[in-house]
Amino acid sequence: xxxxxxxxxxxxxxxxxxxxxxxxxxxxxxxxxxxxxxxxxxxxxxxxxxxxxxxxxxxxxxxxxxxxxxxxxxxxxxxxxxxxxxxxxxxxxxxxxxxxxxxxxxxxxxxxxxxxxxxxxxxxxxxxxxxxxxxxxxxxxxxxxxxxxxxxxxxxxxxxxxxxxxxxxxxxxxxxxxxxxxxxxxxxxxxxxxxxxxxxx
Amino acid sequence: xxxxxxxxxxxxxxxxxxxxxxxxxxxxxxxxxxxxxxxxxxxxxxxxxxxxxxxxxxxxxxxxxxxxxxxxxxxxxxxxxxxxxxxxxxxxxxxxxxxxxxxxxxxxxxxxxxxxxxxxxxxxxxxxxxxxxxxxxxxxxxxxxxxxxxxxxxxxxxxxxxxxxxxxxxxxxxxxxxxxxxxxxxxxxxxxxxxxxxxxxxxxxxxxxxxxxxxxxxxxxxxxxxxxxxxxxxxxxxxxxxxxxxxxxxxxxxxxxxxxxxxxxxxxxxxxxxxxxxxxxxxxxx
Numbered sequence: 001x002x003x004x005x006x007x008x009x010x011x012x013x014x015x016x017x018x019x020x021x022x023x024x025x026x027x028x029x030x031x032x033x034x035x036x037x038x039x040x041x042x043x044x045x046x047x048x049x050x051x052x053x054x055x056x057x058x059x060x061x062x063x064x065x066x067x068x069x070x071x072x073x074x075x076x077x078x079x080x081x082x083x084x085x086x087x088x089x090x091x092x093x094x095x096x097x098x099x100x101x102x103x104x105x106x107x108x109x110x111x112x113x114x115x116x117x118x119x120x121x122x123x124x125x126x127x128x129x130x131x132x133x134x135x136x137x138x139x140x141x142x143x144x145x146x147x148x149x150x151x152x153x154x155x156x157x158x159x160x161x162x163x164x165x166x167x168x169x170x171x172x173x174x175x176x177x178x179x180x181x182x183x184x185x186x187x188x189x190x191x192x193x194x195x196x197x198x199x200x201x
Numbered sequence: 202x203x204x205x206x207x208x209x210x211x212x213x214x215x216x217x218x219x220x221x222x223x224x225x226x227x228x229x230x231x232x233x234x235x236x237x238x239x240x241x242x243x244x245x246x247x248x249x250x251x252x253x254x255x256x257x258x259x260x261x262x263x264x265x266x267x268x269x270x271x272x273x274x275x276x277x278x279x280x281x282x283x284x285x286x287x288x289x290x291x292x293x294x295x296x297x298x299x300x301x302x303x304x305x306x307x308x309x310x311x312x313x314x315x316x317x318x319x320x321x322x323x324x325x326x327x328x329x330x331x332x333x334x335x336x337x338x339x340x341x342x343x344x345x346x347x348x349x350x351x352x353x354x355x356x357x358x359x360x361x362x363x364x365x366x367x368x369x370x371x372x373x374x375x376x377x378x379x380x381x382x383x384x385x386x387x388x389x390x391x392x393x394x395x396x397x398x399x400x401x402x403x404x405x406x407x408x409x410x411x412x413x414x415x416x417x418x419x420x421x422x423x424x425x426x427x428x429x430x431x432x433x434x435x436x437x438x439x440x441x442x443x444x445x446x447x448x449x450x451x452x453x454x455x456x457x458x459x460x461x462x463x464x465x466x467x468x469x470x471x472x473x474x475x476x477x478x479x480x481x482x483x484x485x486x487x
Contacts, residue, residue, distance in 0.1 A: 019477075022443055023436040034439075042443035049447065053469040054462060 001180050003055050010184035011052040017191045018045035025198050029082065032092075036078035043070045044191060056180045059167065062106065065119065068164060069102045072126035072157050075194070079133050079150070083142070091129075098122040123161050130154030134197060147201025153193035160186045202285075210280035211294065214263045215256040222476060227251045227350035229479035230369060232486045233431050234358025246309055247357060251317065251350055254302030258321045258346075260295030262329045264288060269334070273391040299325075306353070313357040320349025334396070337403040344377035365430040372423035376475055378416040379452070382409050383468035387461075410456045413467070417452035421445035424478050433485050441481055448474050 021041045026034050047067065050058055058064070073095050080091040102122055105115040134150035137143040163179045163186070174182075231247055263270070263281045267288065270276035280286045299321055307314030323346035332339035348370035355366035385392055385399040386409060392399045400409040428441050451467040 019440055023434075023440040023481075027436050038439050038443065042446065045443060046447040046450070049470065049473060050466060053473070054466050057462070058466075 015048040033078040036074045040074035076126040076129040127158040150197030156190035227354040229482040230351035230354025231358040236358040250305035257299030269395040272395040316353035344374040348373040368427040375420035379471045414452040414456045
């Protein structure tokens with residue numbers, strides 16, 4: 001589907017927001033969260049630029065499933081490292097193992113449901129972490145109320161991931177055209193909520 | 202022909218996007234010296250002299266290459282190929298712009314002027330007139346020419362040529378093959394029709410792709426080292442690292458999983474990368 005000027009503007013804004021977050025928004029954090037957020041927002045930045053350059057067809061590439069796993073995994077890792085000190089090692093292990101599992105199950109041809117289950121478990125845990133942790137932290141008063149925006153960003157990541165999965169399986173609940181129309185808006189909103197949550201939270 | 206039409210033809214012959222990107226590198230080089238960046242007079246003088254020199258050398262290239270441009274589908278519609286502007290007129294315009302640009306640069310600062318002149322000399326004499334029709338390696342000399350604006354800008358701001366300026370210039374020098382080799386792969390037939398030797402036609406696609414990958418790695422490394430040398434904050438270095446990773450990823454993709462789409466993606470991304478790197482240098486010092 002042909003990309004419109006509106007889509008390009010939205011993608012460019014997404015890239016700019018992600019750039020801001022990498023360059024300025026995560027200063028002052030400890031080493032691992034900086035690495036994790038740099039990877040997460042960095043992938044978002046490169047993805048927005050590549051869709052901007054190559055159009056929506058790039059989303060048909062099989063590597064998209066693997067790349068789109070990096071974003072929630074790294075953002076969740078950063079959040080857990082900063083706010084759930086007792087789960088650091090476990091979550092780091094989960095992040096590494098699940099990323100390797102997604103890469104492996106997507107690289108080797110398999111007839112069973114293992115690739116789908118792996119993706120579902122990875123996205124499920126990482127997505128729920130990004131969605132719930134900031135909201136719980138802000139409700140408990142450990143973080144400012146605006147930090148809950150990061151959770152909304154997490155919810156939007158989940159929606160984006162679902163739409164992409166529907167697109168990849170060829171059984172979309174929405175038409176391909178609607179999904180692709182919504183995609184740049186979702187990408188921008190998701191990034192904007194993350195950035196706002198980190199700034200004001 | 203009306204004045205407006207003539208201006209439009211000349212404007213397109215100066216390759217505004219390419220000239221604009223080279224001008225941006227010159228400005229970034231100047232600002233990287235952390236000289237008083239809001240010295241409007243110096244910035245206007247730098248912009249005008251550099252733009253005139255770049256536009257002049259591009260016009261001279263267009264004049265020299267008019268015969269091969271006419272044979273290549275991509276360039277057949279240029280005013281010089283279609284005969285919309287007379288050869289002598291384009292030559293005169295190119296010489297006048299070049300002389301004014303270089304003269305202005307020398308008047309501002311002899312060292313700066315010398316580097317601007319070197320860029321023009323390498324571009325017109327060494328790259329276009331001497332080597333372009335003889336060897337695929339001409340792009341290396343074209344690359345040196347493309348690296349001169351950033352070196353000139355920094356030398357003007359600093360009053361000297363230092364290792365950071367040379368590293369910035371190396372960043373551009375190694376970035377140029379990423380840009381031009383993907384271009385020569387895309388338009389391989391055009392270049393073959395005009396008998397212009399290119400890397401793909403001389404060494405094959407595999408070697409060309411490997412060259413693109415290696416030059417991308419070197420360009421990214423040079424830009425990050427230069428950024429560190431300039432004193433970029435960690436945040437900006439992180440961002441430069443992320444953008445460089447995108448360049449490397451595409452370079453790896455074109456080497457191991459080549460396709461027309463990846464080729465086009467790398468070509469476009471390389472331009473965005475360089476522009477973003479220059480903007481980062483400017484924002485950093487502001």
